[in-house]
Amino acid sequence: MKTLGANTIRVYHVDPTADHDACMSTFSDAGIYLFVDLDTFTTQIEPDVPHWNQTQYTAFQQVMDTFQKYDNTAGFFVGNEVLTTGNNSIAAPYVKAAARDMKAYRNSKGYRDIPVGYSAADISSLRPNLQNYLACGTNASETIDFYSLNAYEWCGDSTYMTSGYNNLESAAAGYNIPIFFSETGCNTPAPRTFADQAAIFGSDMSGTWSGAIIYEWIEEANDYGLISYGATAAATATDAGVEGGYTRSGTPTPKNPDFSNLSTQWATVSPSGISMSAYNPSNSAPSCPAYTSGSWALSGNIALPTLGQTYDAAVVQSSATSGTGGSSSATGSASASRSGSSSGSATGSSASASATKASSADKKIAGMGAALIGVMLGFVWWL
Numbered sequence: 001m002k003t004l005g006a007n008t009i010r011v012y013h014v015d016p017t018a019d020h021d022a023c024m025s026t027f028s029d030a031g032i033y034l035f036v037d038l039d040t041f042t043t044q045i046e047p048d049v050p051h052w053n054q055t056q057y058t059a060f061q062q063v064m065d066t067f068q069k070y071d072n073t074a075g076f077f078v079g080n081e082v083l084t085t086g087n088n089s090i091a092a093p094y095v096k097a098a099a100r101d102m103k104a105y106r107n108s109k110g111y112r113d114i115p116v117g118y119s120a121a122d123i124s125s126l127r128p129n130l131q132n133y134l135a136c137g138t139n140a141s142e143t144i145d146f147y148s149l150n151a152y153e154w155c156g157d158s159t160y161m162t163s164g165y166n167n168l169e170s171a172a173a174g175y176n177i178p179i180f181f182s183e184t185g186c187n188t189p190a191p192r193t194f195a196d197q198a199a200i201f202g203s204d205m206s207g208t209w210s211g212a213i214i215y216e217w218i219e220e221a222n223d224y225g226l227i228s229y230g231a232t233a234a235a236t237a238t239d240a241g242v243e244g245g246y247t248r249s250g251t252p253t254p255k256n257p258d259f260s261n262l263s264t265q266w267a268t269v270s271p272s273g274i275s276m277s278a279y280n281p282s283n284s285a286p287s288c289p290a291y292t293s294g295s296w297a298l299s300g301n302i303a304l305p306t307l308g309q310t311y312d313a314a315v316v317q318s319s320a321t322s323g324t325g326g327s328s329s330a331t332g333s334a335s336a337s338r339s340g341s342s343s344g345s346a347t348g349s350s351a352s353a354s355a356t357k358a359s360s361a362d363k364k365i366a367g368m369g370a371a372l373i374g375v376m377l378g379f380v381w382w383l
Contacts, residue, residue, distance in 0.1 A: 001030065001032060001217070002030040002031070002032070003263075004226070004259065004262065004263050004266070005263060005266040005267065006032060007031055007032055007033060008032060008033045008034070008035065008074060008211075008213070009027070009032060009033075009034055009035070009217070010034075010035045010036070010037075010077075010182060010213050011034060011035075011036050011037070012037045012080065013037060013039075013040045013041070014036055014037075014063060014066075014067075016062040016063045016065065016066040016067075017062075017066075020066065020067070020070075024067075024070040024072060024073075027072055028070070028071070028072045032072065033072045033073070033074040034067070034070070034072060034073050034074060035074055035075045035076070035077065035182075035213075036063065036067055036073065036075075036076060036077070037063075037076075037077040037079075037080055037119075038059075038060040038063045038064060038076050038077060038078055038098075038102065039056070039059070039060065039077075039078070039079060039080070040059070043055065043056045043059040043060070044079065044080075044082065045078075045079050045082050045091055045094050045095055045098060046082075046091070047082050047083055047084065047085075047088040047090075047091045048087075048088070048091075049310065049311050050082075050090060050091035050093075050094040050310070050311045051094065051309065051310040051311065052094045052097050052098055052101075052305055052307060052308075052309065053307065053308050053310075054307060054308060056098070057098075057101060057105075057307060060078070060098065060102055061102075061105055063076070064076060064102065064105065064106065064111070064114075065109075068106070068109075068111040068112060068114060071112075073114055074114070074115075075114060075115045075116070075117060075145070075146060076102065076114060076115070076116050076117070077116075077117060077118060077119050077148075077182075078095060078098040078099045078102060078116060078117070078118055078144075079095045079098065079118050079119065080119045080150075080182075081119065081120065081121040081150060082094075082095055082118075083095075083120070083121065083123070083126060083130060084121050084123055085123070085125070085126075086125050086126065086292075086294055086295035086296060086297070087297065089126070089129070089130070089133075089295075089296050089297045089298055090297050090298070090311055090313075091311075092130060092133050092134065092298060093298070093302060093304050093305055094305055094311070095118055095134065095144075096133070096134055096142060096143070096144070096304055097304040097305045097306070097307075097309075099116050099117070099118065099134075099142075099143070099144045099145075100141060100142045100304060101307060102116050103116050103141060103145070104141065115145035115146050115178075116144060116145050117144045117145050117146035117147060117148060117177075118134055118144050118146075118147060118148070119148045119149075119150060119182040119183070120147065120148065120149050120150065120182075121150055122149055122150055122151040122152065122153065122168075125295045126295070126296075127167075127168075127171050128171040128172075128286075128289075129289040129292070129295070129296045131147050131149075131171070131172070131175065131179070131286075132286035132287070132288070132289055133288055133289055133298065134147060135147065135175065135176055135177050135285055135286055136285050136286050136287060136288035136289075136301060137285065137288065137301045138285075138301075142304060143177070143285070144177065145177060145178075146177055146178040146179065146180070146210075147175070147177060147178075147179045148179065148180050148181065148182030148213075149168070149179070149180075149181055149182060149183075150181075150182055150183035150184070150215075151168065151181055151183070151184050152183075152184065152185070152186040153165060153168070153186070154184070154186060154195065154196035154199075155186035155188060155189070156186070156188075156189045156193075157193075157195075158195070158196075160199045160204050163196065165196065165199055165200075165204070165205065166204075169204060169205050169208060169209070172208050172209065173208055174283055175208065175283065175286070176281070176283040176284060176285045176286065178210045179208065179209060179210060180209055180210040180211045180212065180213070181200065181209065181211070181212035181213060182213050183213055183214075183215045184196060184200075184212050184213065184214060184215065185214040185215050185216075185224065187223055187224055190223075191257045191258055191261060192258045192261060192262070193261050193265075194214065194261055194262045194265045195265070196212070197212060197262075197265040197266060197269060198265065198268065198269060200212050201269035201270070201271045202269070206271060206272075211271065214226070214262060218246065218248070219246060219255055220244065220246055221244065221245070221246075225255055226254065226255055226258055226259050226262065227252040227253060227254055227255055227259065228246070228247070228252070228253050228255055229241075229246070229247040229248060229249060229250040229251070229252060229253070230247035230250055230253075231247070232245050232246060232247075233245050233246070233247070288300045288301040
């Protein structure tokens with residue numbers, strides 16, 4: 001990862017009871033920071049009948065308790081692609097409630113002010129309502145600290161304009177909190193050229209976006225890996241270090257030309273970060289989006305659910321007519337980059353969930369430590 005030029009990784013699912021000291025120390029020695037998801041497939045916020053309960057809260061706390069002690073922990077995700085359709089917008093308040101409670105828990109424990117954010121699927125019908133909703137409101141304790149996007153629009157020989165990245169930039173312009181790509185790296189057609197990195201770290205986007213995470217580090221059946229640890233085995237193999245037919249330990253071997261293509265792209269860009277002493281944000285929070293039939297089921301800055309609350313359609317339908325918008329001066333603006341692990345092969349700004357990549361439940365991440373790699377040069381003020 002250090003040879004490639006990564007300074008950040010993302011890890012989706014972790015075992016909070018395990019000893020991560022040696023691993024985190026190794027990353028620290030290499031100058032690599034960690035973004036870690038607080039949820040798992042059994043504790044994630046569900047999109048159709050969402051709830052936020054004590055079981056989820058306790059599980060999230062355990063992950064935060066374990067990783068807050070490492071000075072190279074850069075951030076926590078409260079969810080990954082919870083919303084993939086307009087109807088799923090009913091789950092957005094539960095994502096926001098989880099962020100609210102985890103920020104409050106972080107503060108009550110006296111932990112370092114590690115940011116808490118969300119990783120979104122790139123769904124055109126949810127843009128920009130979701131990113132604005134999670135950052136809107138007059139109470140900064142109820143908003144996320146950063147927003148990130150899993151986007152696979154730039155595929156093959158594309159450009160800033162034809163890929164749809166210009167639309168992503170337009171929707172993010174003036175955003176009041178840091179925003180970055182938590183997954184990117186379309187793999188169809190092959191080989192992957194990672195040409196979007198020049199746009200993300202160039203003049204078109206670097207003033208708004210804080211970098212990118214490339215999906216993904218280890219080669220798996222989805223063919224997004226940048227390295228492998230050896231020859232594949234039968235999917236049913238039970239050998240030590242083998243999961244799902246892929247070896248998980250040993251000496252990493254670059255998967256070329258993808259690995260070298262990414263290395264070349266990162267070697268040609270010159271992203272810059274921002275220090276705490278120079279950090280003087282001025283952007284205001286966006287207005288909370290209004291109800292839009294078929295694409296956004298909420299109206300304004302509705303009251304967030306409390307711990308233990310399950311979705312009630314009658315309450316949300318009522319709020320769709322009585323809710324009010326909100327704004328806030330909660331702020332954030334940084335620049336960064338990194339590479340991560342995800343899947344997708346869609347093109348254009350109107351890509352659907354199925355076109356861009358599999359849903360969270362379909363990612364087929366084996367084990368509890370699937371990692372992404374990336375370059376993260378911003379968010380220095382949080383560390």
